[in-house]
Amino acid sequence: MHDPVLRPVLTASVVLGAAVGVFGISFGVGAVSAGASVAQACVMSLLVFTGASQFSVVSVIGAGGSTLSALSGALLLAARNGAYSLTIGRVLPGSVARRMVAAQLTIDESTAMAVAQREPRAQRTAFWITGLSVYVFWNAGTLVGALIGTSVDPVTFGLDAAFPAGFVAMVWPVLGHRRGRVAAGLGAAICLALIPVTPVGVPILCASLAILVGIPAGHSPERAPGRFPETPI
């Protein structure tokens, strides 16, 4: 491909996909050590396909949390894809089937790559290439990780620290603005305070109350958030 606009998009989406593949491996390892079967880990990546929610579910279930608390927290994290779909839906017309496929690929990475382009044609191309690249790598990574996870002891190799480390990388970009820092600090504090006194999973749900710091309109020139992805996964 020699198109000067699309070539960098292609390169970036493959690099991004490869990085996501590593993340997929850590998800696969974590999922099976939290009690999921290889099939469950793979089906989750194929059908759910939104990293933060999948990590959250595995993390809560692995610690002994209830299905309901795991599901609620994960769905809250998945809600932002609804905001992305508003943005992508506008630049991606097409048949019902086409939009249904596009919807499944509407995640942080594909949205970020699409909105970074100027013209609609490049936006659509960036969306599809990135979405498909991430889909392939994420699922391949999950399978590899799930197979590794059944054959190594995660604690011996320190793989239980891989999850929170991945979360640190995910949360880092949102700490760039003040509201993100306040919400993160409050969320962490709520979780810390509730771990000893509530069932597993509940502290994560209650931490979502920290998003209420977004209510005041504020005077800062921050771009209206929500439309654009701020986490890498």
Added chain:
Amino acid sequence: MSWALVLGLAAGAYAFKLLGFFALGQREIPAVIERCMALIPAALIAALIVKDTIGDGQHLHLDERILGVAAATVAVWRRAPFVVVIVIAAAVTGGARAITGA
């Protein structure tokens, strides 16, 4: 982990993704909802970091994980690639356990 959870999450997550393509059309989300939704990852992921670093079921438990996550945080701050962050976290945590015999 139950299949109901896997499939329930799949259905719910897909429903959110379909929203903008079909249900909401050209409608705008109120700005206040948008501002709050944008903070969901910050609030929840920060909580997950706390839980996975020093939580152990319903107890707080300081162990080698905190060293690995601290090292990973430095790596993230130094803009290390994702794979390096993960490897550092696992290597420091696993290494510390090997040394302490935990």
